[in-house]
Amino acid sequence: MELKQIIQLVEGEVLTSGFDINRPVRGGCGADLMSDVLAYIGPGALLLTGLCSAQVVRTAQMADVAAIVFVRGKRPSLDTIALANQERIPLITSAHGMFELCGRLHQAGLHSLETPA
Amino acid sequence: MNEGPIRADRVITDGAAGLITRVEELAYELKIGEVMTSPAKTVTPDMRMSDVLALFRDAKVSGAPVMANGELVGIVSIADLIRALQENNTAAAVSEYMTMQVTTLEAGSPVIEALKLFTATRVGRLPVVDQAGHLVGIITKGDITRGVLRALEYDYQEEEVRKYRARHLFEDIVSDRTSLTLRYKIKQGDFAHGGNASSHIKRALVRLGASPQIARRCGIAIYEAEMNLIIHTTNGGAVRVEIEPHQIVMETIDDGPGIEDIDLAMTPGYSTAPDSVRELGFGAGMGLKNIQRCVDDMYLDSTVGRGTRLEMRIFLKPDEQLGDSSSPADRAGRNGGASQ
Ligand SMILES: Nc1ncnc2c1ncn2[C@@H]1O[C@H](COP(=O)(O)OP(=O)(O)O)[C@@H](O)[C@H]1O
Ligand SMILES: [Mg+2]
Numbered sequence: 388m389e390l391k392q393i394i395q396l397v398e399g400e401v402l403t404s405g406f407d408i409n410r411p412v413r414g415g416c417g418a419d420l421m422s423d424v425l426a427y428i429g430p431g432a433l434l435l436t437g438l439c440s441a442q443v444v445r446t447a448q449m450a451d452v453a454a455i456v457f458v459r460g461k462r463p464s465l466d467t468i469a470l471a472n473q474e475r476i477p478l479i480t481s482a483h484g485m486f487e488l489c490g491r492l493h494q495a496g497l498h499s500l501e502t503p504a
Numbered sequence: 505m506n507e508g509p510i511r512a513d514r515v516i517t518d519g520a521a522g523l524i525t526r527v528e529e530l531a532y533e534l535k536i537g538e539v540m541t542s543p544a545k546t547v548t549p550d551m552r553m554s555d556v557l558a559l560f561r562d563a564k565v566s567g568a569p570v571m572a573n574g575e576l577v578g579i580v581s582i583a584d585l586i587r588a589l590q591e592n593n594t595a596a597a598v599s600e601y602m603t604m605q606v607t608t609l610e611a612g613s614p615v616i617e618a619l620k621l622f623t624a625t626r627v628g629r630l631p632v633v634d635q636a637g638h639l640v641g642i643i644t645k646g647d648i649t650r651g652v653l654r655a656l657e658y659d660y661q662e663e664e665v666r667k668y669r670a671r672h673l674f675e676d677i678v679s680d681r682t683s684l685t686l687r688y689k690i691k692q693g694d695f696a697h698g699g700n701a702s703s704h705i706k707r708a709l710v711r712l713g714a715s716p717q718i719a720r721r722c723g724i725a726i727y728e729a730e731m732n733l734i735i736h737t738t739n740g741g742a743v744r745v746e747i748e749p750h751q752i753v754m755e756t757i758d759d760g761p762g763i764e765d766i767d768l769a770m771t772p773g774y775s776t777a778p779d780s781v782r783e784l785g786f787g788a789g790m791g792l793k794n795i796q797r798c799v800d801d802m803y804l805d806s807t808v809g810r811g812t813r814l815e816m817r818i819f820l821k822p823d824e825q826l827g828d829s830s831s832p833a834d835r836a837g838r839n840g841g842a843s844q
Binding site (some may be wrong): 422425426436441442443448449466 | 712724791793
């Protein structure tokens with residue numbers, strides 16, 4: 388699924404600029420614990436999270452996350468947005484909650500890139 | 505300065521497409537003087553519009569500043585020329601058709617100023633002046649596009665050159681055993697910069713030719729270890745990475761407080777992290793287990809009151825070796841020779 392389709396599905400607001408909107412996303416993962424992301428996510432996934440510290444961007448970079456969606460209208464600080472721009476990781480915020488967003492994306496065909504424990 | 509090696513047939517590759525954010529930065533970094541056409545083709549007020557037509561055709565320009573006694577007095581554009589042609593009046597003087605109110609740009613201003621003016625005024629070109637107000641060139645949107653592309657191409661080539669050099673580092677330097685060591689100091693509690701060292705390490709490995717899988721495994725392991733220095737130590741610590749063609753050894757060292765029960769620390773879910781750390785998404789007690797999963801060998805040494813040392817090793821298979829673009833077979837032959 389392409390990133391632009393995901394932005395539509397989550398009714399997202401894009402917080403960073405200049406990335407390729409046609410970038411392919413291989414699957415999804417929802418997590419609030421960064422170690423969970425580092426341990427259980429495949430490369431090229433969309434990360435849905437309620438956490439919005441700079442560490443989310445660093446974690447995404449280490450785990451080769453394709454893009455981050457902040458759930459329930461959360462917004463990271465300007466420093467975090469600047470870091471994401473620098474590392475070219477798209478940040479999107481959506482007013483909807485985690486369950487709703489995972490449901491929408493899964494139904495639209497974005498499968499899970501979470502590996503079971 | 506304005507005639508760079510831009511080829512009309514240049515296509516934007518996927519790699520260059522990733523540099524699009526760079527375009528915005530460049531709009532602020534690049535100076536108008538760096539992208540303008542200089543010197544500008546100029547005309548005088550008493551020339552005829554037919555002369556302007558000849559100039560535009562021969563020099564392939566679509567506008568020119570009008571100069572009288574070294575002073576900028578107006579600008580004449582292709583739109584003015586079309587008016588003269590419609591009125592069948594190409595014998596008229598430039599002064600009859602030129603625009604006299606001319607907005608100018610300073611050569612030292614960032615390109616973004618030109619973009620703003622082009623958007624606000626809808627004009628196609630603007631004369632560029634120096635600080636004293638003397639004409640030094642002319643700028644169009646095309647000049648900006650070319651200037652930005654040139655700068656992007658330069659950036660892109662620079663990264664390619666870096667990768668190329670880094671990849672050949674181990675071949676270019678002859679020794680019985682060559683390694684590259686990276687060191688970083690990590691401050692206790694410095695969450696704002698948490699992960700910076702790991703980010704540099706991952707990038708270095710990619711430049712040295714590590715596969716995405718190897719870079720990812722190293723990145724994840726060292727990031728968990730770097731965060732442990734930030735979260736759990738008294739005085740921070742050090743990250744040290746030794747890179748060799750056949751293995752990567754990563755290490756974190758600190759001087760306290762030390763770990764009382766290493767088996768317990770390794771148990772998934774065990775964590776002494778405070779709630780403030782949990783709010784950042786860390787402190788789930790999974791870090792050491794994560795590290796173990798990512799690396800081939802892990803040693804954790806700790807003494808309470810003395811400190812902790814964590815060593816992580818990744819062994820590279822023959823086809824994953826760093827700093828060498830030759831085939832595995834080739835390499836086997838050469839290694840055999842070196843060990844005689
Ligand atoms: N460098 C260190 N110094 C002291 N204690 C440490 C260090 N690294 C890890 N620990 C201890 O090991 C525990 C488990 O670490 P880890 O698996 O990374 O989980 P977490 O960091 O989420 O607590 C930590 O909670 C801490 O008590
Ligand atoms: Mg940890």
